[in-house]
Amino acid sequence: MAGDKVARTGNEAMAEAMRQINPDVVAAYPITPATEVAQLFSQFVADGKVDTEFVTVESEHSAMSACIGASAGGARAMTATASQGLALMNEMLHIASGLRLPIVMPEVNRALSAPINIHGDHSDTMASKDTGWIQINCENSQEAYDSIIQAVKICEHPDVLLPAMVSDDGFIISHCMEVIHMLSDDEAKKFIGEYKPERFLLDVDRPYTLGALDLQDYYFEHKRQEIEAMNKASKVIVEVGKEFGKKFGREYGLFEEYRMDGAELVILVMGSTAGTTKTVVRELRKNGIKAGLLKLRIFRPFPFKELSDALRGAKALAVMDRSDAFNSFGGPLFEDVRSSLYDLEKKPLITNYIYGLGGRDIGLDAIKGVYDDLKKMTETGKVEQVVNYLGVRE
Amino acid sequence: MAELLEIRWHGRGGQGAKTVALLFGEAALATGKYIQAFPEYGPERMGAPVQSFNRLCDDEITRHCQVTSPKIVVVLDETLIGQVDVTEGLQEDGSIIVNTTLSPGEMKDKLGLKSQKVYTVNASKIATECIKLDKPNTPMMGALVKVSDFLKLDGVIRDTEHKLKKKFAHKPEVIGGNLDSIKRAYEEVRGE
Amino acid sequence: MPGIKELAKREEQMTGGHRLCSGCGAGIMARQVLLAASKHKVICTSSTGCLEVATTIFPYSSWKVPFFHSAFENSAATCSGIEAAYQALKRKGKVDKDIKFIAFGGDGGTYDIGLQSLSGAMERGHNMLYVCYDNGAYMNTGIQRSSASPRGSHTTTGPSGKVSYGKKQYRKDLTEIMASHHIPYAAQTSIGNWRDLTTKVEKALDTEGPSFINIFTPCRLGWAYDPAITIELAKLASDTHYWPMYEVVNGEYKLSYKPKEKKPYKEFLQLQGRFKHMLKNEELVNEIEEEIERRWNRLLKLCGEEVQQ
Amino acid sequence: MAEIKKKGWKELAHGDVLEAGTAAEFETGNWRSERPVRDMNKCISCLICWINCPDSAVILKDGKMTEEFDLKFCKGCGICAKVCPPKIQAIKMVPEKKSGK
Numbered sequence: 001m002a003g004d005k006v007a008r009t010g011n012e013a014m015a016e017a018m019r020q021i022n023p024d025v026v027a028a029y030p031i032t033p034a035t036e037v038a039q040l041f042s043q044f045v046a047d048g049k050v051d052t053e054f055v056t057v058e059s060e061h062s063a064m065s066a067c068i069g070a071s072a073g074g075a076r077a078m079t080a081t082a083s084q085g086l087a088l089m090n091e092m093l094h095i096a097s098g099l100r101l102p103i104v105m106p107e108v109n110r111a112l113s114a115p116i117n118i119h120g121d122h123s124d125t126m127a128s129k130d131t132g133w134i135q136i137n138c139e140n141s142q143e144a145y146d147s148i149i150q151a152v153k154i155c156e157h158p159d160v161l162l163p164a165m166v167s168d169d170g171f172i173i174s175h176c177m178e179v180i181h182m183l184s185d186d187e188a189k190k191f192i193g194e195y196k197p198e199r200f201l202l203d204v205d206r207p208y209t210l211g212a213l214d215l216q217d218y219y220f221e222h223k224r225q226e227i228e229a230m231n232k233a234s235k236v237i238v239e240v241g242k243e244f245g246k247k248f249g250r251e252y253g254l255f256e257e258y259r260m261d262g263a264e265l266v267i268l269v270m271g272s273t274a275g276t277t278k279t280v281v282r283e284l285r286k287n288g289i290k291a292g293l294l295k296l297r298i299f300r301p302f303p304f305k306e307l308s309d310a311l312r313g314a315k316a317l318a319v320m321d322r323s324d325a326f327n328s329f330g331g332p333l334f335e336d337v338r339s340s341l342y343d344l345e346k347k348p349l350i351t352n353y354i355y356g357l358g359g360r361d362i363g364l365d366a367i368k369g370v371y372d373d374l375k376k377m378t379e380t381g382k383v384e385q386v387v388n389y390l391g392v393r394e
Numbered sequence: 395m396a397e398l399l400e401i402r403w404h405g406r407g408g409q410g411a412k413t414v415a416l417l418f419g420e421a422a423l424a425t426g427k428y429i430q431a432f433p434e435y436g437p438e439r440m441g442a443p444v445q446s447f448n449r450l451c452d453d454e455i456t457r458h459c460q461v462t463s464p465k466i467v468v469v470l471d472e473t474l475i476g477q478v479d480v481t482e483g484l485q486e487d488g489s490i491i492v493n494t495t496l497s498p499g500e501m502k503d504k505l506g507l508k509s510q511k512v513y514t515v516n517a518s519k520i521a522t523e524c525i526k527l528d529k530p531n532t533p534m535m536g537a538l539v540k541v542s543d544f545l546k547l548d549g550v551i552r553d554t555e556h557k558l559k560k561k562f563a564h565k566p567e568v569i570g571g572n573l574d575s576i577k578r579a580y581e582e583v584r585g586e
Numbered sequence: 587m588p589g590i591k592e593l594a595k596r597e598e599q600m601t602g603g604h605r606l607c608s609g610c611g612a613g614i615m616a617r618q619v620l621l622a623a624s625k626h627k628v629i630c631t632s633s634t635g636c637l638e639v640a641t642t643i644f645p646y647s648s649w650k651v652p653f654f655h656s657a658f659e660n661s662a663a664t665c666s667g668i669e670a671a672y673q674a675l676k677r678k679g680k681v682d683k684d685i686k687f688i689a690f691g692g693d694g695g696t697y698d699i700g701l702q703s704l705s706g707a708m709e710r711g712h713n714m715l716y717v718c719y720d721n722g723a724y725m726n727t728g729i730q731r732s733s734a735s736p737r738g739s740h741t742t743t744g745p746s747g748k749v750s751y752g753k754k755q756y757r758k759d760l761t762e763i764m765a766s767h768h769i770p771y772a773a774q775t776s777i778g779n780w781r782d783l784t785t786k787v788e789k790a791l792d793t794e795g796p797s798f799i800n801i802f803t804p805c806r807l808g809w810a811y812d813p814a815i816t817i818e819l820a821k822l823a824s825d826t827h828y829w830p831m832y833e834v835v836n837g838e839y840k841l842s843y844k845p846k847e848k849k850p851y852k853e854f855l856q857l858q859g860r861f862k863h864m865l866k867n868e869e870l871v872n873e874i875e876e877e878i879e880r881r882w883n884r885l886l887k888l889c890g891e892e893v894q895q
Numbered sequence: 896m897a898e899i900k901k902k903g904w905k906e907l908a909h910g911d912v913l914e915a916g917t918a919a920e921f922e923t924g925n926w927r928s929e930r931p932v933r934d935m936n937k938c939i940s941c942l943i944c945w946i947n948c949p950d951s952a953v954i955l956k957d958g959k960m961t962e963e964f965d966l967k968f969c970k971g972c973g974i975c976a977k978v979c980p981p982k983i984q985a986i987k988m989v990p991e992k993k994s995g996k
Contacts, residue, residue, distance in 0.1 A: 177419050209914075213643045
């Protein structure tokens with residue numbers, strides 16, 4: 001593998017990626033557990049390791065507003081946030097994507113209030129899933145680091161021009177020191193290239209208006225453009241992930257298929273739990289059980305076609321959601337996965353597990369239990385309970 | 395697959411349980427191991443009982459669940475015993491290292507352990523003498539190096555020196571004392 | 587500072603063809619600000635509001651300078667982002683022009699929902715001018731009460747009725763709040779005095795660091811008056827001491843305009859439908875007049891002027 | 896009025912990027928029920944009407960007043976007539992229907 005092998009927490013890895021990107025503007029506001037990202041970055045600014053204009057805004061709403069202003073101005077702009085901060089910026093998330101501004105945002109997954117909780121679950125990013133942002137979910141610090149660098153290239157691609165949030169699990173990854181391979185500063189810089197927007201507001205000799213009132217006669221056309229950008233993003237994500245793999249030995253796609261060769265019992269999950277699941281899959285495979293894992297990396301755009309192809313051979317599928325959608329029928333990931341499988345002639349039996357809310361630990365035994373359930377399903381041919389709550393006290 | 399070593403650190407907020415887990419993790423990384431180091435996070439402030447963890451392995455570590463059955467437990471503060479269940483989940487053939495004036499035998503009785511090995515070292519005394527501060531975390535790392543037999547002392551010293559030089563660039567006088575404290579605890583830790 | 591003949595030689599930065607009401611004060615305000623700014627290269631942002639909505643209806647924009655709008659409460663934060671981008675890109679040699687930044691917001695987007703964003707941007711010291719055009723209510727959404735609405739005014743969320751005379755509270759003093767940020771330049775002016783307005787905009791743009799100007803801007807629709815008297819009404823607001831014109835330059839207060847003779851507040855009220863219900867309530871009008879005088883005298887003291895009793 | 900041709904989504908620029916100053920193509924003159932008429936014999940070219948016009952409808956030539964108003968934009972608010980100095984009174988508002996145009 002290319003690059004220096006170092007020990008970094010998720011937050012440190014994200015901050016290092018930002019340092020290498022050396023954005024023109026970073027506007028950020030503290031929020032647990034993402035605070036460190038901005039904090040570490042501000043030290044890079046203070047030490048002259050980047051020449052970024054660092055804006056210490058007074059709220060996340062202003063953080064995103066300033067990033068939007070900076071990006072429209074022609075700058076490469078970044079911020080970092082979590083949970084309530086992401087919720088507070090929600091209004092501006094839609095505006096960043098609607099104005100087609102390629103802002104990249106490290107995001108540390110944390111439960112949403114109330115009740116208040118600082119630990120990792122996916123309710124924050126799931127509440128932002130329809131904001132027009134690309135959403136990249138990371139299993140560990142390595143992926144967080146690699147994905148932030150890739151995100152810059154993806155977002156700024158002329159076919160895309162959308163913002164992206166790159167998430168890892170609060171505390172579980174953000175504060176866990178692990179081994180990562182870093183690119184050299186030069187490799188990172190070369191990979192992302194220089195940002196050359198087609199038009200930007202600071203180009204005062206070519207003045208234009210951005211953010212005009214768009215009524216019945218134009219709004220739909222502009223939204224249709226945005227939808228097309230999201231449609232095209234999948235292809236660009238795969239291209240950039242391949243190029244990254246070719247150059248640095250770690251290839252990325254829309255999702256990772258782990259031991260899916262002939263897998264009959266499949267768990268589909270995002271984030272750090274995928275890593276824990278890998279440990280279980282290895283054990284099960286050793287015992288001859290045809291267990292597999294599909295780790296979803298890109299939640300937006302949702303790779304419905306590719307997913308249904310990958311799941312064609314599964315007999316039973318458990319979709320694991322680290323948040324609920326409060327729709328009385330499972331989590332947000334479950335909704336999309338189940339919908340993706342609708343057109344398959346031979347569908348796997350499918351069930352949903354809501355787990356790990358508020359950072360509740362999910363251990364090897366719990367995951368093994370899910371595979372046991374899947375096995376039972378294949379034996380009886382029945383799904384006893386479609387939506388299950390894993391690890392909650394009754 | 396190579397064996398996975400899981401370690402749990404007990405301390406009080408401010409004693410450096412988190413820092414030492416990171417230091418130990420990085421020292422292990424320098425020897426080519428895969429590592430994890432992470433604290434348990436809560437709203438606790440200075441003085442409250444806290445925990446941190448290490449995982450070490452020759453292979454990549456993919457699991458991200460909590461450490462529930464550690465092979466080794468390190469207790470930085472003896473007064474935690476009785477307040478916190480420091481032996482919870484400790485593997486039957488595991489070890490516990492305590493910063494105390496008691497002998498391993500006395501500590502084994504106090505903890506009510508049977509199969510597990512108990513090690514003791516007066517890390518507070520070592521720290522006070524070497525660093526002029528009751529910061530038992532670095533000496534306890536020396537004791538852990540000895541007990542775990544996973545890393546080589548000179549490698550750990552080399553790596554820690556490198557780390558401390560960065561961290562204490564503004565007060566280099568503390569570096570030597572910290573390194574000495576690791577060496578002394580490595581020598582002085584006793585087991586039963 | 588430029589005379590009117592000098593201003594007339596400058597290039598207009600705003601076109602006609604916008605959809606503001608006939609006789610709209612905001613149109614006058616924006617034109618005069620841009621005329622005063624036109625010796626510089628400027629980039630403007632605006633909060634959501636009449637000015638933004640009516641001047642940029644896709645595909646028609648009245649702005650000949652780069653203009654950006656993102657949301658209601660964040661004109662200052664958005665502008666501070668562009669200014670930060672400017673600092674970065676200039677440092678990196680990607681932008682070579684000298685550029686000034688002007689953020690516009692109405693009183694709703696400034697006194698109320700945008701106050702935090704404005705306060706943050708001013709405190710951080712961005713090199714930008716924030717212009718609040720104060721017409722004393724949320725006009726864009728249909729004349730709802732704001733914290734800038736004058737006491738007694740009728741608004742659609744603070745209406746007068748059988749048991750209420752309209753807004754109970756006095757206006758918040760935003761210019762004072764901005765002066766308390768100890769920014770190098772804070773001022774209050776009015777479209778009733780083009781000379782004062784354009785002079786202050788020029789001064790603000792020549793100031794290094796953040797500056798703030800609060801501009802009294804009548805709204806014919808929300809205030810219910812004959813649009814022809816827009817300027818007259820703005821003048822009256824200052825002649826009644828309701829809207830003093832002054833500036834705070836590096837902490838020093840200076841009165842910009844002192845009417846030769848103070849006019850009764852009632853003269854200002856009686857021209858506007860929003861105060862119609864108050865005219866018979868002499869007690870209320872007197873009480874408000876007293877408060878206006880108290881504030882005026884306080885300002886005179888701050889400005890080192892003699893207080894008339 | 897020459898309306899800008901409405902483009903399809905594939906032809907439009909990214910986001911809602913909009914060229915500067917295009918409102919100059921938009922006519923608001925049809926909002927007017929009265930129009931200003933200037934008496935050039937009275938006008939002293941003080942420019943007060945020009946600087947107080949909300950619609951950029953007072954036409955200058957070489958920095959001086961002309962008889963013309965830009966009726967494409969003028970909404971007939973009457974501010975220009977009102978701000979004309981009391982001793983001059985060079986502008987009158989005339990009902991549109993009677994103006995004969």
